[in-house]
Amino acid sequence: MCFGGVNTAVAPLTPPGPVRNIAAMKPPPFAYADPESVGEVLELLAEHGADAMVLAGGQSLMPELNLRRVRPGLVIDLGRVPELRELDVTDAAIVAGASVGITTLAEVHPTTAFAEAVGCIAHPQIRDRTTIGGTMAFADPSAEMPAVLVALGGSVALESIDGERRVDAADFFVGPRQTVRRVDELVTSVTLPVLDGPSVWLEVARRPSDLPLVGLFVGAHGDGWRIALCGVGPTPIRAFACEQALAAGTVDDAVDALAAELDPPDGPHASSAHRRSIAVSLLRSAVASLALAVAA
Amino acid sequence: MITPPGGARTTTFTLNGRATTVTGQTRVHLADTIRHVVGEHGTHVGCEQGACGACTVIVGGVARRSCLTLTPQVDGAIVETIESVAGPDGLDPLQQAIHDHHGLQCGYCTPGIVMSLVAARRAGVTLESALGDVLDGHLCRCTGYVNLRAAVTAVWTQLASAPSQLEAGPDEVIA
Numbered sequence: 024m025c026f027g028g029v030n031t032a033v034a035p036l037t038p039p040g041p042v043r044n045i046a047a048m049k050p051p052p053f054a055y056a057d058p059e060s061v062g063e064v065l066e067l068l069a070e071h072g073a074d075a076m077v078l079a080g081g082q083s084l085m086p087e088l089n090l091r092r093v094r095p096g097l098v099i100d101l102g103r104v105p106e107l108r109e110l111d112v113t114d115a116a117i118v119a120g121a122s123v124g125i126t127t128l129a130e131v132h133p134t135t136a137f138a139e140a141v142g143c144i145a146h147p148q149i150r151d152r153t154t155i156g157g158t159m160a161f162a163d164p165s166a167e168m169p170a171v172l173v174a175l176g177g178s179v180a181l182e183s184i185d186g187e188r189r190v191d192a193a194d195f196f197v198g199p200r201q202t203v204r205r206v207d208e209l210v211t212s213v214t215l216p217v218l219d220g221p222s223v224w225l226e227v228a229r230r231p232s233d234l235p236l237v238g239l240f241v242g243a244h245g246d247g248w249r250i251a252l253c254g255v256g257p258t259p260i261r262a263f264a265c266e267q268a269l270a271a272g273t274v275d276d277a278v279d280a281l282a283a284e285l286d287p288p289d290g291p292h293a294s295s296a297h298r299r300s301i302a303v304s305l306l307r308s309a310v311a312s313l314a315l316a317v318a319a
Numbered sequence: 320m321i322t323p324p325g326g327a328r329t330t331t332f333t334l335n336g337r338a339t340t341v342t343g344q345t346r347v348h349l350a351d352t353i354r355h356v357v358g359e360h361g362t363h364v365g366c367e368q369g370a371c372g373a374c375t376v377i378v379g380g381v382a383r384r385s386c387l388t389l390t391p392q393v394d395g396a397i398v399e400t401i402e403s404v405a406g407p408d409g410l411d412p413l414q415q416a417i418h419d420h421h422g423l424q425c426g427y428c429t430p431g432i433v434m435s436l437v438a439a440r441r442a443g444v445t446l447e448s449a450l451g452d453v454l455d456g457h458l459c460r461c462t463g464y465v466n467l468r469a470a471v472t473a474v475w476t477q478l479a480s481a482p483s484q485l486e487a488g489p490d491e492v493i494a
Contacts, residue, residue, distance in 0.1 A: 049346075049348070049351075049367060050346040050348070051346070052324035052325050052344070052346060053324055053345075053346060054321055054322060054323050054324050054326075055321070055322045055328070055345035055346070055389070055391060056320065056321040056322075057320065057391060067321075078389070078392075081387050081388065081389070081392075082369060082384075082387060085348070085369070085384075085386070085387035085388070085389070086367070086368040086369055086387065088346075089348070089367045089368065089386065089387075090367075090368065096324075097321075098345075098389075100389070100391070100392060102392055145369075145456075146452055146453070146455045146456030147382065147435075147439075147452055147453060147456060148369075148372060148375055148382045148383055148384060148435060148456040149369055149384070149387075149456065151381050151382075151383065152383055152384075152387070231455060232455055232456075
């Protein structure tokens with residue numbers, strides 16, 4: 024049995040008349056470009072960068088456009104740039120072009136917490152369109168992927184017509200939805216190192232698939248730990264004091280260190296104290312589940 | 320190619336097996352183009368922020384929000400909407416199951432849900448994923464999901480006993 028209604032015998036479905044203007048137009052007017060190479064994108068950004076926005080998967084930019092929260096003069100669609108879909112997998116790291124989808128990466132990245140974090144992001148209809156470059160460039164402080172990048176010790180490649188630079192994750196995010204990317208630069212690839220030990224991603228959200236109130240990455244690597252969080256500051260935060268306390272002492276020491284080094288913002292969905300309390304609970308759960316993983 | 324603000328661009332794609340050409344402003348999203356330019360009204364528009372799922376269509380075999388897709392982005396793509404799901408013999412088993420289990424009341428969210436489930440069935444996702452992850456991408460204010468879950472369970476159980484019903488997607492390209 025095959026339903027699907029695919030029937031080429033019927034006439035082409037082309038509406039009458041050359042141009043039909045419709046009333047339902049939500050995004051504000053913008054110029055639209057769909058360049059076919061990174062070089063063309065960089066030329067456009069060099070000329071129009073201050074007034075341009077880059078469209079990757081569109082799952083963050085399109086709602087902003089539909090609600091008219093942003094009014095770019097030019098939208099640059101990356102959908103026809105094949106170079107940005109390249110994927111280089113080695114034992115040490117995965118280098119993903121900016122347009123590679125996060126669900127694709129979840130299938131190839133061997134660090135357990137990576138796929139666990141991706142599984143927490145929205146639902147398949149959105150997640151399948153989310154790109155690794157887009158989520159880094161958008162830099163929402165509550166989003167999972169920037170915190171994962173910080174935990175992995177990854178980096179972001181930025182390109183302009185003047186050249187390329189690679190920025191460590193720790194230096195890339197500078198504020199809520201703010202990065203060091205200049206307006207003439209494009210995020211071209213993201214380097215996602217592989218951890219050599221077990222790892223886990225845990226988060227608390229008001230509803231599954233919402234942005235989390237707090238998300239936590241805990242992973243073992245070499246002799247130490249990698250711990251990073253989202254939702255507890257203006258950028259994703261690497262918990263260095265907590266990492267050292269966990270390596271040197273007990274879970275209680277690590278909990279104290281984490282509580283001391285976090286200064287989460289007060290917000291309508293959760294107070295600062297509540298976010299800190301969630302972070303501490305997640306840390307205890309994460310360490311317990313990793314201990315089980317190691318024992319197994 | 321740069322289309323200036325307010326300028327017209329022509330987009331050609333396959334909609335439900337038919338070569339379709341539309342000309343209009345690049346800022347019109349795919350849901351509005353399907354409804355108001357092509358005139359197929361089965362695809363519904365809800366929140367236009369990607370949250371509700373009413374506008375879900377299948378593009379290149381993957382369920383996605385047509386409200387979060389600019390029309391020129393589907394140039395050259397294969398697009399399927401709810402109009403493609405029922406065949407000459409009647410309703411698709413998914414539609415029939417939703418009908419049988421009373422999985423809809425007002426029906427506004429239903430076309431999007433059916434399209435997500437068609438894509439999920441083709442991808443061979445598990446029942447657990449269909450009930451959880453896939454339905455999670457849709458807001459239904461009437462049914463409370465109990466009857467929808469019953470319908471999905473019935474279809475997936477039937478599939479498990481007769482996997483030949485797993486269908487392939489359309490594969491032809493624009494002529």
